Amino acid sequence: MSGKRSLIRSGTTVDQMVRAIGDRIVTGYLRPGEKLDETSLAARFDVSRTPVREALGQLSAMGLVERRPNRGAIVAVVTQEHLASMFESMAELEAICARFSAERMTSSERRGLEIEHQGSARMVQLGAEEDYEYFNTEFHSRLYRGAHNTHIHDLTVMTRSRLAPFRRAQFMLPGRLAKSWQEHDLIVTAILRGDGAAAGKAARDHVSIVSEASAVFAVGDQPKAASTTPVTAD
Amino acid sequence: MSGKRSLIRSGTTVDQMVRAIGDRIVTGYLRPGEKLDETSLAARFDVSRTPVREALGQLSAMGLVERRPNRGAIVAVVTQEHLASMFESMAELEAICARFSAERMTSSERRGLEIEHQGSARMVQLGAEEDYEYFNTEFHSRLYRGAHNTHIHDLTVMTRSRLAPFRRAQFMLPGRLAKSWQEHDLIVTAILRGDGAAAGKAARDHVSIVSEASAVFAVGDQPKAASTTPVTAD
């Protein structure tokens, strides 16, 4: 452990801890059920236990960690049932965003969406999963913003974060990339012609398919203990 | 410490603080923009600053309070725009719950919903706002639970909490009670016949109307400074 905390960005120490720990959960570096020891985390990030505690509290409020009184915190473990409910919610939230986007996006937003979407076609041809993932994220973010409703935006982003650990490997399924793009295309087309209902349906279907694709991995992922280090240590 | 903190219930001190402060915000006892001084709050509840700080952090993560680094915390102040976005989200969330309820409620849930709904008719006749409010809350909770989706349930309850301060006075509008019941009736009828689309639409319309009714008060409420009287009609 190095002495400085320059690894993490700006803000108060608590915010840094929230981001640091939250990121590790969202990226799957910390696995569901894994114990989050205050002392170890404090030592790991070279801060005292206080900001770590506060961070765990906030992450708990966000649903990313689970806190048992006097018994420590663990990375939130989601049951199959709860996972399904989150995916279903995600589908509905995306449907709302797509519907609103179809009705409300400015013409420059529409243009941006289409350009980026067309740009991502290239990644599909090249089979560049990593790059496509970037476009994919951006695509969905555009939908959330395009809804012009900050609260829906927040709810959606939040839900998406919590699902992130389970969506990780979806694009590794053969042919998933191209299918994803086609699904996006349906959404874009509907939005561009202002058809809210169709956009909503297309978005809902899209997420539902992702859900099924991810569930495969989620099941196999769940009971597995932490083995090798997926992401390199910092 | 002068031993008694019996005003508040069980759980850890932090949880008590979260509930205590959160309640005061949700019930409108603490007004948007009001300063939340750690020391005062700690003294007020006879605890140290630490649990108060943690509570403020969690409430901040929930969106109920706003935290400026090194500049203290205030009760989250919602702009008209954000308020509108929350009401709109609420309408969509309730629509989802109603739709799912229509499709998924067990027969005993359906029976319970109808019985309680019919029971509330009495409150309308008597013009008992307070009592009706209880039935109203219970009615909506049944919808949220009936959706059989814990995540949607959580999102909806959360959004509802954040809107609570602004819904407070809605039933004081003349005739609102009877109209509310009729709107509920539309929802119940649709659910009982399993018509998800109709239930969703009815629920969305219901919230939209509440939104408009509440907006009246919200506008007048917003710029007003904190005074001793919680809800005064001007």
Add this chain to the structure above:
DNA sequence: CTTGAGGCAATTGCATGCACTTTTTGCCTT
């Protein structure tokens, strides 16, 4: 009278310490 710099009081942010709860370990009993 306005404006700006400097210092002071108040408040936040974090570290540390202590008490209490849970968990583990080792010994004793059956």
Add this chain to the structure above:
DNA sequence: AAGGCAAAAAGTGCATGCAATTGCCTCAAG
């Protein structure tokens, strides 16, 4: 040998203390 109990170890929960930042007030200069 297995089960249970007790004491110790570990870890959480809260309080307090101190450094750092902010905002305010004063006072002087223009």
